[in-house]
Amino acid sequence: MEKPARNRIAGKPLEAADIRGNWATLMLPIDDDESIHFARLADEIDALIGFGVDGIYSNGTAGEFYNQTETEFDRIHELLAQKCHAAGMPFQIGVSHMSPVLSLERLKRSLKWEPGAVQVILPDWFPTIEAEQIAFLRKMAAVSETVRLVLYNPPHAKVRLTPEEFGRLKDAVPQLVGVKVPGGSADWYAQMRQYMIKLSVFVPGHVLATGVREGAHGAYSNVACLHPQVAQDWYNLMQTDLETALEWEARIQQFMNEFIAPYITEHRYPNPACDKLLAVVGGWATVGSRLRWPYRFIPETEAGRVREAAQRLIPEFFPTNENRSPYVA
Numbered sequence: 365m366e367k368p369a370r371n372r373i374a375g376k377p378l379e380a381a382d383i384r385g386n387w388a389t390l391m392l393p394i395d396d397d398e399s400i401h402f403a404r405l406a407d408e409i410d411a412l413i414g415f416g417v418d419g420i421y422s423n424g425t426a427g428e429f430y431n432q433t434e435t436e437f438d439r440i441h442e443l444l445a446q447k448c449h450a451a452g453m454p455f456q457i458g459v460s461h462m463s464p465v466l467s468l469e470r471l472k473r474s475l476k477w478e479p480g481a482v483q484v485i486l487p488d489w490f491p492t493i494e495a496e497q498i499a500f501l502r503k504m505a506a507v508s509e510t511v512r513l514v515l516y517n518p519p520h521a522k523v524r525l526t527p528e529e530f531g532r533l534k535d536a537v538p539q540l541v542g543v544k545v546p547g548g549s550a551d552w553y554a555q556m557r558q559y560m561i562k563l564s565v566f567v568p569g570h571v572l573a574t575g576v577r578e579g580a581h582g583a584y585s586n587v588a589c590l591h592p593q594v595a596q597d598w599y600n601l602m603q604t605d606l607e608t609a610l611e612w613e614a615r616i617q618q619f620m621n622e623f624i625a626p627y628i629t630e631h632r633y634p635n636p637a638c639d640k641l642l643a644v645v646g647g648w649a650t651v652g653s654r655l656r657w658p659y660r661f662i663p664e665t666e667a668g669r670v671r672e673a674a675q676r677l678i679p680e681f682f683p684t685n686e687n688r689s690p691y692v693a
Contacts, residue, residue, distance in 0.1 A: 383564035384564070385417075386598075386599040391589070391639065394652065395654075405440070411649045415596060415648075416596060420453060423460060430460075457474045467485075467504070471484075471508060484501075486500065486515070513541065530545075543563055544584050547580065557578075568585075570620050572598070572599065582599070589643050590643070591682075594680055594681045612678070619677045640652065644664050645674055
């Protein structure tokens with residue numbers, strides 16, 4: 365399997381063929397007083413750049429896009445853009461908001477930072493029909509001009525799109541170049557290969573090897589929350605030894621199913637609480653596990669037990685101290 369060339373030019377508009385691989389999410393370090401700790405955020409960005417991930421994206425679910433002020437939004441992305449441009453690291457800005465008006469305003473302000481693409485969600489108060497989805501994306505595209513759109517359609521979205529519906533949105537809005545989706549069954553992937561051939565398709569990190577086998581292109585990765593560098597190594601392994609990468613995936617899924625998913629299914633923590641716990645378990649940055657009010661977060665005292673399980677099931681994610689980030693004490 366030929367490994368795609370990695371785009372290392374920050375600020376270059378990304379087309380579908382450029383959006384590939386292991387993209388790491390930017391998580392917000394939250395202090396006890398609910399403020400964002402920007403010094404720790406800067407260190408986190410430096411660590412991600414140092415690990416050589418394929419790209420960084422901001423303001424996904426784990427980035428708590430739904431729970432920050434517009435002043436904070438601007439400060440986060442000024443910092444991200446400055447560091448990524450200096451390092452030649454591709455990055456995408458999440459301009460998502462439950463309000464389409466505020467999402468559009470975030471997009472307008474983001475253009476000056478020259479992201480490779482922007483990520484959006486569909487308006488989320490009333491479920492949208494296809495005509496409204498097209499109207500929303502067309503207006504966003506008209507403002508973004510050369511900056512392309514990536515549509516984030518998570519499992520909890522009020523409207524879950526099918527591969528055929530994604531294909532129709534792409535035909536209606538050419539500037540839509542990528543999607544972030546939950547993936548699915550073999551039948552879903554067959555439909556993906558039929559209807560989504562013009563799109564970059566990103567699936568969850570813990571099913572990435574299966575996704576690559578079936579024709580998907582990468583992950584905005586929850587696995588990178590555990591350790592971005594090892595998640596990158598795993599994606600690279602998929603290009604040369606898919607069978608071994610699939611064996612990794614089986615153990616990653618066992619770990620996730622047994623030790624992470626119960627926090628959501630049994631204890632009712634929100635998904636980003638698990639992403640932040642993974643970062644604490646991996647120990648690669650000082651993100652911390654705290655989520656912003658009113659959302660519950662998993663106490664860091666849980667990390668020891670989860671780390672022991674991860675070291676047993678997926679020891680590859682715990683590199684030696686010599687290979688650890690210099691930004692971790």
